[in-house]
Amino acid sequence: MATDARPQQTSRLRIGATPVFGTLLVALLLFWLGVNLARTPSDFLSVALEGLTLGLVYGLIALGYSLVYGILELINFAHGDVFMLGSWISLSIAAHKIGLDEGSSGLALVWGLALTLLVAMLFCGILNVTIERLAYRPLRNAPRLAPLITAIGMSFILQDVGLNRLGPAPVSVPNILPTSAVFTVGGHEYRWASLIVAVSTFPILFLLIWLVQKTRQGKAMRATAQDQEAAAMMGINVNRTISFTFLIAGALAGVAGLLYALYSTNIRYDQGFQLGLIAFTAAVLGGIGNLPGAVLGAILIGLIQQFNEGLSWHAPSSQWTQSIVFAILILILVFRPEGLLGERTPEGG
Amino acid sequence: MTELPEYRRPWYHRWAGLLGEPRRRWRTMDDRQRRQAGIALRALLVIVVFAIAWPLGLLVLALFAAQYAQPYFPDRYAWARRALLPTIIAIVAVTYPFYNGSLGEMRLFGAFPDVNTAVIMGVYVIMAIGLNIVVGYAGLLDLGYVAFYAMGAYTCAWLASVQFAKHDIKFGAVGVGDTTPGIHISIWIILLAAGLLTALIGIVIGLPTLRLRGDYLAIVTLGFGEILPQVAINGDDLGGVNVTNGPNGITPIDSPGFFGLNFQSGSGDFFTGPRLFFWFVLLLVVVTVFCSLRLRDSRLGRAWIAIREDETAAAAMGVPLMRTKTWAYATGAFFGGVAGAYFASFKSSTFPNDFNFNISAFILSMVILGGMGNVWGVIFGAAFLAYLNQEGLANIGHSLNQTFGTHLDVPLYQFGIYGAIIVLVMLIRPEGLIPSARRRAEFHEGVSDTPLYDAQQ
Numbered sequence: 001m002a003t004d005a006r007p008q009q010t011s012r013l014r015i016g017a018t019p020v021f022g023t024l025l026v027a028l029l030l031f032w033l034g035v036n037l038a039r040t041p042s043d044f045l046s047v048a049l050e051g052l053t054l055g056l057v058y059g060l061i062a063l064g065y066s067l068v069y070g071i072l073e074l075i076n077f078a079h080g081d082v083f084m085l086g087s088w089i090s091l092s093i094a095a096h097k098i099g100l101d102e103g104s105s106g107l108a109l110v111w112g113l114a115l116t117l118l119v120a121m122l123f124c125g126i127l128n129v130t131i132e133r134l135a136y137r138p139l140r141n142a143p144r145l146a147p148l149i150t151a152i153g154m155s156f157i158l159q160d161v162g163l164n165r166l167g168p169a170p171v172s173v174p175n176i177l178p179t180s181a182v183f184t185v186g187g188h189e190y191r192w193a194s195l196i197v198a199v200s201t202f203p204i205l206f207l208l209i210w211l212v213q214k215t216r217q218g219k220a221m222r223a224t225a226q227d228q229e230a231a232a233m234m235g236i237n238v239n240r241t242i243s244f245t246f247l248i249a250g251a252l253a254g255v256a257g258l259l260y261a262l263y264s265t266n267i268r269y270d271q272g273f274q275l276g277l278i279a280f281t282a283a284v285l286g287g288i289g290n291l292p293g294a295v296l297g298a299i300l301i302g303l304i305q306q307f308n309e310g311l312s313w314h315a316p317s318s319q320w321t322q323s324i325v326f327a328i329l330i331l332i333l334v335f336r337p338e339g340l341l342g343e344r345t346p347e348g349g
Numbered sequence: 350m351t352e353l354p355e356y357r358r359p360w361y362h363r364w365a366g367l368l369g370e371p372r373r374r375w376r377t378m379d380d381r382q383r384r385q386a387g388i389a390l391r392a393l394l395v396i397v398v399f400a401i402a403w404p405l406g407l408l409v410l411a412l413f414a415a416q417y418a419q420p421y422f423p424d425r426y427a428w429a430r431r432a433l434l435p436t437i438i439a440i441v442a443v444t445y446p447f448y449n450g451s452l453g454e455m456r457l458f459g460a461f462p463d464v465n466t467a468v469i470m471g472v473y474v475i476m477a478i479g480l481n482i483v484v485g486y487a488g489l490l491d492l493g494y495v496a497f498y499a500m501g502a503y504t505c506a507w508l509a510s511v512q513f514a515k516h517d518i519k520f521g522a523v524g525v526g527d528t529t530p531g532i533h534i535s536i537w538i539i540l541l542a543a544g545l546l547t548a549l550i551g552i553v554i555g556l557p558t559l560r561l562r563g564d565y566l567a568i569v570t571l572g573f574g575e576i577l578p579q580v581a582i583n584g585d586d587l588g589g590v591n592v593t594n595g596p597n598g599i600t601p602i603d604s605p606g607f608f609g610l611n612f613q614s615g616s617g618d619f620f621t622g623p624r625l626f627f628w629f630v631l632l633l634v635v636v637t638v639f640c641s642l643r644l645r646d647s648r649l650g651r652a653w654i655a656i657r658e659d660e661t662a663a664a665a666m667g668v669p670l671m672r673t674k675t676w677a678y679a680t681g682a683f684f685g686g687v688a689g690a691y692f693a694s695f696k697s698s699t700f701p702n703d704f705n706f707n708i709s710a711f712i713l714s715m716v717i718l719g720g721m722g723n724v725w726g727v728i729f730g731a732a733f734l735a736y737l738n739q740e741g742l743a744n745i746g747h748s749l750n751q752t753f754g755t756h757l758d759v760p761l762y763q764f765g766i767y768g769a770i771i772v773l774v775m776l777i778r779p780e781g782l783i784p785s786a787r788r789r790a791e792f793h794e795g796v797s798d799t800p801l802y803d804a805q806q
Contacts, residue, residue, distance in 0.1 A: 075567075143488075145563050148563075150776070153775070154768065159764065159765065160766075163761065326572035326573075327576065329572050333558075334569070337565060
């Protein structure tokens with residue numbers, strides 16, 4: 001059709017360069033991991049555990065990107081900054097308003113965190129809905145790149161709100177979750193705080209899948225994702241459905257903000273941009289629009305990041321982390337844009 | 350037949366609708382009314398600008414007068430008709446360093462921009478015109494334009510500093526001692542070399558990625574734009590070789606010059622350093638504008654616009670998509686590289702932290718504010734935002750704080766302000782302040798840009 005469309009490959013025996021290249025790359029990665037495992041098994045295991053934990057935190061952010069992309073095909077740049085503001089509000093509620101700190105325990109801790117979680121989810125959800133209302137909805141029929149550009153602008157605005165609230169320096173968060181060791185792998189402690197953060201992702205993922213697959217609202221979301229006009233003709237309130245999706249995505253960002261603040265005990269006004277891009281990479285890696293894929297991709301990215309920073313044999317170390325993550329993003333987008341979990345339609349429908 | 354329930358608009362639609370009201374009214378006017386409205390709006394603009402500063406008001410008035418006088422030139426003097434506006438602008442621009450000190454203060458904006466600021470404005474204008482080729486003409490969103498700027502700056506740094514002290518190559522450099530080690534090549538050659546090298550990088554980046562759909566392409570370019578500065582930061586030990594000198598950057602970089610006249614030190618009271626840099630950047634801007642306009646009207650430029658408007662139709666008409674897009678990318682990269690090299694030579698240094706995503710978004714907001722696809726709009730947007738970035742925001746913050754007695758650090762929030770500009774322009778006037786007619790039609794008639802190449806192949 002197009003003058004420069006790729007020539008059709010007629011011979012079935014020819015293997016494209018892409019699978020060969022990909023297989024080589026994965027083989028090289030596995031070899032590197034294997035050698036590292038053989039040399040320092042205990043380091044390897046503890047690094048892998050930390051990577052898994054980090055990946056699950058990324059997964060929560062990635063879910064938000066995936067949800068919004070699934071329904072609007074919009075890369076919601078501002079999502080990372082909503083997440084950052086979620087961290088900020090969690091800090092100000094949990095540490096400053098309620099006064100949780102290292103000493104608090106038991107019932108106060110549980111109730112305090114539950115309240116913080118609720119406030120963070122509400123705040124970020126409503127913020128996200130407002131952004132959609134003000135910045136994306138008027139551009140729904142504009143050329144496709146217009147809302148993307150607006151999202152970038154929105155991201156900068158939110159980042160400066162964070163800058164105003166948090167200041168330019170990193171802000172430390174008290175160790176609210178217990179930091180005692182759950183178990184020890186070869187001299188490395190795995191802390192309760194990490195465990196709690198890691199396992200919280202799973203119920204959220206399952207709840208989300210249930211919401212999208214089984215409920216009436218989820219059906220409306222899937223229909224809107226497939227075809228907005230047809231969905232509207234079937235009596236679905238498209239605007240409300242999209243608002244609902246942004247509400248859910250924002251609430252997820254709120255959860256992620258709280259968990260990230262608890263996990264890293266260090267928040268910054270520009271964390272949203274960095275982590276947002278990492279999470280977006282994860283969502284693309286897993287197959288954007290695909291909910292389990294987002295978490296899977298995030299786990300892989302978390303593992304890669306921690307392996308890169310923690311292993312000793314020929315690891316590029318943390319100064320290259322960002323480059324590696326973006327290289328993965330570029331490779332995936334160029335060679336396998338549908339991601340790891342194949343070509344399932346948005347929302348897994 | 351049952352009555353359909355009346356659609357009730359929310360209360361705020363009336364007020365939100367007022368934003369779109371002038372446009373609707375404009376459509377219903379006939380030519381005479383439009384002319385009158387145009388004159389009224391211009392008069393309003395002149396009054397506002399006069400209120401800010403009388404010299405600016407005078408300039409705007411002169412430009413409008415020249416435009417108004419254009420049809421009254423007899424046909425014998427067609428050349429004069431065409432030369433009138435450019436001549437006024439050229440005279441005002443070239444003589445700027447002589448009178449900018451005696452202009453007094455602007456209201457709200459403070460002092461008129463310094464000559465050094467004017468150089469930086471010129472550099473950003475070149476970059477914005479380059480990005481405009483990619484974003485405005487070809488409709489490819491490039492979020493990593495800073496990578497090209499960085500590439501140009503580092504090319505200049507490598508070829509005109511003591512970075513590679515083991516080598517001793519000198520060719521036409523001005524103001525470099527005979528005993529100074531390193532590679533020193535004339536900046537004029539480097540400008541071209543940097544542009545060509547950056548264009549090559551643009552092709553290398555573009556070939557695998559330009560197949561992608563618009564938003565994926567944006568993300569991939571963003572990825573490249575993030576990787577390159579990190580390579581620059583970590584580049585003090587790439588396989589044992591110090592390539593970029595890491596976070597400390599490369600400094601000093603040679604200055605341009607000719608016939609023994611060094612731009613950085615200048616010569617005498619008349620040819621001061623900033624003035625020389627300013628005049629030369631003006632020359633570069635003129636060349637860039639000329640190339641950009643000629644390219645737009647060329648076969649290639651028309652192909653770009655066709656692709657922007659409808660990829661499928663363009664491909665069906667025989668426009669080679671990949672080649673055309675790659676050319677857009679390479680051309681945009683070329684100007685980015687030239688601007689980067691000149692800027693590095695002007696600052697006499699290059700640091701990896703100058704090249705983060707914020708700069709890409711900053712240049713993008715220049716293009717959007719001015720009007721995607723229109724060179725004059727982009728020039729205005731770039732000059733204005735670069736001025737805000739250098740001096741304007743600090744001055745505005747100062748006068749606001751004095752008026753209201755607050756202590757707000759306005760320049761701290763610069764990127765939030767640019768973000769707000771992006772959002773507001775996209776919502777209220779997506780075609781920019783000075784739009785190109787075609788682009789406006791696209792935004793308002795919802796020309797689809799469904800791509801031919803989907804991400805799934």
